[in-house]
Amino acid sequence: MKHPYTKAQLSSGALSLLITGVILTQPVLAEDTNRILELERKLERSLQAVERLTQRVQELETVDNTHNSAASAAKNQASDDLTRKLAEHEERLAGVENTVFEIDDKVGSRTIVSAFDAMELTLGGFLDTSYTVADGEDGTSASFNRQWLGLLIGVKLNESWSAFLGQAFVRKSEVEYDDPGRRRDPTFDRQSESRLMLAWANYHYSDELNIRVGRFVTPHGIINIEHFPAVLLSPEQPLFLRTPLFEQDIIFSNFTDGAQFHGQTSFGFGNTGKFQYTAYVGNNELSSTKHIYGTRLAYTFGESGFTLGGNFSKGERRNEPAAPGTPNNLGQNYTVLGVDALYDKGSFLVKSEYYKTMEDNGARNREAYYIQPAWRITPQWTAFYRYDFLDDGNNFGDVEEHVAGLNYLPYTNIRLRAFYTRRLFESGGGFGSADANIYQLSGTFSF
Amino acid sequence: MKHITHNGLHLLLPALVLFTFLFGQIAEAADFAVIVNAGNDYQAAETEMKTTVKRLFLKEAGSWPNNIDAEPIDRAQGSAEQQAFMSQVLNLDAAALARHWMAVKQKTGQTAPREVSAGSIVLKLIGSKKGAFAVVDTASLGGLPGNARILFQFSAP
Known part of the structure; x- marks a missing residue:
């Protein structure tokens, strides 16, 4: 099909259309510019609003974080x-569980022993046993x-009284000697005895004053x-102090029945x-009528470990015949003076005592002393070691001992x-000197 | 210059070792305190207070110098508090302490103070008994209750 218009016609038509289009679109462009400007303003306002909102959000977030931190801290504190x-x-x-277990271990399903009328009651004691070999001049045993x-048994009756x-339940035999001079032929002579060793009540008025009876x-x-x-x-x-079954008072009686004041x-x-004192009055070991009295004063030199003591007592020896070979002390009065020194610090322990008696009725005075140093190796x-000396006033000569030993506490x-x-027995009473070697193993088990 | 540096190292190394040792010693030292009931107003020079506390704990004495009956409280055997108290206040080792209680038992029938392991129970006992005292680790004290006070403090390695 052939086109009905020429090129010139087409060109002029297009130009016309363009011009017409330009003319027609002029109002539309102006309107868009306005709208863009309006939009820009709205956008600007929106941006400002967004910025404000952002700030607000940030503020709120900050506040929230602060709240959260405080809450968190409080929560942590509460948790801690x-x-x-x-x-x-x-x-x-x-x-509490440990205590219960301990009580349960000790008591189990058994009935708990309770004191009739005391705040506290404690029970303990010891078993002591030994094997001894004594080798004398004329024999071994x-x-x-x-x-x-x-x-x-310890009892606390109330806050002031205890x-x-x-x-004691004892089966015991000291090393004795069968020969007339009591020094050459060692043997053992067993005796059994049940004896009240201690039974006192104590009133604690203060540390400075206690009364014990x-x-x-x-x-x-x-x-x-x-x-x-x-x-x-x-x-x-x-x-x-070594008396058969507590029954002698060579220098002073080992036990006293009576009353004492003591304090520090x-x-x-x-x-x-620290200054300590004790003053007592009572009866000696075997006499219920003869009174003895005495005192001990001691001072501990601060934390040095050194304590020095002085002792005095006066009384009457037992008024019954002594056993053969032991001091004859029929009713004689006596006075004892003594000093003692103790050093106990760290690995070293030294004990020493010295006593001298003045006996009346023409009896010989007595003297005794020892020094016992010890080293705690572990x-x-x-x-x-102990050097020990005794002149017990008899006519059989003095006795010395050298003792060396070891203690082990597993x-x-x-x-x-x-x-x-x-x-070592010194000669005396018509008997010559003699030696004895004694070996002993012993164990003491406390509870 | 090289010679000086060499000498400097010779001096520096022992100094560093010494510093490390000393610092280590300081860093390992712990603090403890003997605390008493707030109603117990006893106060004296530190040496005297230590001797008093030692004698009361060992039951060589029964009353504070202000005549309040003493009630010692021991801490759990082997605890840091008990070890520190034993070495720094009692000046005894475990064997010596055991010997002491054996002797006390046989002389007077008394027993060693009651052991309390929990610090909170110690504080309650101290607060409720006027003559009570015990050693505590100051780090574990937190706030000492109003009915207790520190008698003296000490350090132990």
């Missing part, structure tokens, strides 16, 4: 408190020579006050020095010992 309280309660619960059960009881260890020196084997390096006490106060060495092992309440004693 709770954790701490929980830990405390767990600790307390553990403590050996024996399981000591079985000693001691029962100790009582302490000690009962009943039967008590005579408060002289160091070892007599310690007395029981659980704490002694050698269960064989020094010669002047601090002064000197920055008020760390907490379990202690080595000791547990704090078990004390095992081995020691050697060389006993």
Whole structure:
């Protein structure tokens, strides 16, 4: 099909159309510009609004965070408190459980022993046993020579009053000598006895003043006050205290039935020095009518470990005939003066006592002393030596002993010992001097 | 210069070792306190207070110098508090302490103070008994209640 218009016609037509279009679209462009401007303003306002909202959101977020932080801190604090309280309660619960277990272990399903009328009642004691070999000039003898059960009962009656009881059940034999001079032929002569060792009541008015009545260890020196084997390096006490079954008073009576005042106060060495006193009156071991009285004063030099004591007593010896070979002390009055020194610090322990008696009725005065140094090698092992001297006033000569031994404590309440004693008898009474070697193994088990 | 540096190292190394040792010692030291009931007004020089506390704890004495009956409280055996108290206040080792209680038992029938492991119970006992005292770890004290006060403090390695 052939076109009906020429190129010129077409060109002029297109130009016309363009011009017409331009003319017709002029109002539309102006309107768009306005709208764009309007839109831009709206956009600007929107952006400002968005910015304000953003700021507001940020502000709100900040406030929220602050709130959250405070809340979180409070929450953490509460949590910490709770954790701490929980830990405390767990600790307390553990403590209560331990106590319950301990009580259960001790009591089990058995009935608990309770005191009739006392705030506290404690029961303890010790078993002491030994095997001894004695080798003398004329013979040797050996024996399981000591079985000693001691029962100790402590009672607290109230805040001021207390009582302490000690009962001994003893099968015991000292080393004795069969020969007339009592020095050459050692043997053992067993005796059994049940004896009240201690029975006193104590009134505590203050540390400076206590009153004790009943039967008590005579408060002289160091070892007599310690007395029981659980704490002694050698269960064989020094010669002047070594009496058969508690029944003699070589220098002073080991036990006294009576009353005593005792107390202590601090002064000197920055008020760390300690002064102690005891004053007593009573009957001696075997006489219920003869009175004795005495005192002990001691001072501990601060924290130095050194204590110095002085002792005095006066009384009348028992008024019955003494056993053969022992001091004849028929009713004689006597006065005892003594000093004692103790050093106990760290690894070293030294005890020493000296006594001198003045006897009347023409009897010989008596003298006794010892020094006992010890070295605590380890907490379990202690080595000791003791030089011991006794002039007991008889005519058979003085006695000396050199004792060297070891203590081993596998547990704090078990004390095992081995020691050697060389006993020297001085000539006297028509008898010559003699030596004896004594070996002993012993054990003390405390509970 | 090289010679000086060499000498400097010789001096520096022992100094560092010494510093480390000393710092280590300081860093390992812990603080403890003996606390008493707030109603117990006893106060003295530190040495005297330590001796008093020692004698009361060991039951060599029964009353504070102001005549308040003492009630010692022990801490759990082997605890840091008990170890520190034993070495710094009692000046005894475990064996010596055991020997002491054995002797006390046989002389007077008394027993060692009651052991309390929980710090909170210690505080309650101290607060309720006028003569009570015990050692505590100051770090674990938190706030000491109003019915208790520190008698003295001490450090232990």
